């Protein structure tokens with residue numbers, strides 16, 4: 001079986017490629033150099049020529065705030081290129097797993113979002129990802145759409161690494177406590193994606209780690225776990241702050257919890273709690289830096 005992974009230099013693409021290769025699967029990573037998603041017209045032909053059994057599309061324009069002023073590029077990458085990838089896969093009747101996001105929801109719900117709950121994105125990034133999902137499903141109704149949230153991993157930039165850096169530079173940090181979600185480790189997301197492929201699943205699935213936290217809870221856990229692993233930190237206090245105290249160009253969903261009910265029927269193992277996975281990720285980070 002040959003699997004193509006786009007966005008192979010990003011957090012999730014890198015982890016997924018590594019996992020597939022470690023399992024002895026013929027997996028090929030595609031980065032911006034090989035295929036530029038800002039030129040979607042090239043994507044279909046490029047993907048079709050690879051004739052991979054599966055394409056895992058992890059490439060995306062992920063800069064949520066920047067997207068507000070850069071809508072044209074965000075839509076080209078997240079909608080038009082996603083559509084072109086699906087067209088490429090359709091040409092030779094391959095399979096596609098397309099990655100999407102909790103940001104397609106407005107976060108106004110107070111119970112976990114299910115796969116068929118109505119999408120109401122709050123900003124350009126969420127809208128572009130939502131339109132990308134729809135374009136993929138129009139072309140390939142059998143595609144897997146895997147929505148995840150609050151992603152972090154050893155490779156790439158993310159909240160965990162930002163907090164660790166700030167915690168070595170500052171004694172006090174204010175962190176938003178009015179937005180909640182489920183921090184999700186790339187390793188666990190990749191593992192769930194491999195299970196979906198192995199089971200030949202179709203349709204939309206939600207996957208995050210187990211448990212719910214605010215950004216403040218998450219930051220506190222990062223500092224506590226890092227301290228117990230003897231990271232050298234200067235931080236003395238974390239302060240919970242309201243969302244309005246840290247204004248950003250793009251609005252974010254206040255409640256970003258995704259229901260895992262459906263994907264539990266596919267996975268033959270319990271989904272790890274976010275805190276447990278955070279600890280494992282930090283150990284790995286400590287060993288590799």
Ligand SMILES: NC(=O)c1ccc[n+]([C@@H]2O[C@H](COP(=O)([O-])OP(=O)(O)OC[C@H]3O[C@@H](n4cnc5c(N)ncnc54)[C@H](OP(=O)(O)O)[C@@H]3O)[C@@H](O)[C@H]2O)c1
Pocket residue numbers: 007008009010011012013031032033035036037038039057058059060061062077099100101102129147148149150151152156157
């Ligand atoms: N990060 C999160 O918290 C989060 C939450 C929910 C869902 N997701 C979804 O998860 C997936 C993976 O995200 P991630 O966290 O791994 O993001 P990431 O680290 O930003 O990786 C995205 C990758 O897309 C590539 N890319 C961006 N523009 C491109 C272009 N014009 N041509 C080719 N490649 C391009 C980037 O290439 P370069 O390395 O060259 O920049 C990068 O490797 C995305 O679909 C994202 O929407 C992420």
